[in-house]
Amino acid sequence: MSTGPSLASVVFLKISEFARRRVSEQARLRAQLEAVVAVTSADLAPESRVVLEASDGIAIVILANPHAALAIAERVLAAGQAGLPLSIGVNHGAVRPTGEAGDEGLIGDGVATAASVADFAPAGAVLLSRSYRDALAEVAPDLAAGLRAAGIHTDAGLRTHELFSPDKDAALRRRRRFLVLGAAAVAGFAGAGAAIRLSVRGRKDFSASLAARARASANGGTRYLRGLLDRLQF
DSSP, X not given: XXXXXXXXXXXXXXXXXXXXXXXXXXXXXXXXXXXXXXXXXXXXXXXXXXXXXXXXXXXXXXXXXXXXXXHHHHHHHHHTTTTOOEEEEEEEEEEEEOOOTTOOOEESHHHHHHHHHHHHSOTTEEEEEHHHHHHHHHHOHHHHHTOEEEEEEEOTTSOEEEEEEOOHHHHHHHHHHHHHHHHHHHHHHHHTTOOOOOOHHHHHHHHHHHHHHHHHHHHHTOHHHHHHHHHOOO
């Protein structure tokens, strides 16, 4: 079922220099990343998130929970420190199901911008867009206040992005709490050949949540959503 656009936070997990690696190494790193995502996103309700495969990594789309997006990004980075070179971009923007038969994916500026932000992030780092920072400030102003400016960057499409990074000291303390659990879980999941696949029920619940929030935004006449829709490229 096709639904209209809705706002979501997107965590784009990019394997650094993926295309330059041998096929065997690509397969190993992707399996390792899938294991990390399985562990770090397990506490999110199926109807609140969807996991998408990308050519060089994975994108996690989280509905109505900007705070969870930052937590997931830091958990993934901590769990993947041993041999998994990741560049992570986080954005908040409009997404929608493709609506194409047999395709369970999502498209929209929210996903595309998160991928662009990940391109700017060096290996082992998280960068956040201005729109994500603003969304985080509404629900967790203390966390948003701790973000540091990371400059203004221009992507291949000549769009400029004002970026931020988490406070390194605070992030380090959080990473230490997740490191032991994440490293052990990665070994277990990777050895079993775990793969990321959201259940059919979970996808339906997520689509239903998108539809409900899209209707709420339309009824409320949210100007922020309208501005994002003008930039969508479906």
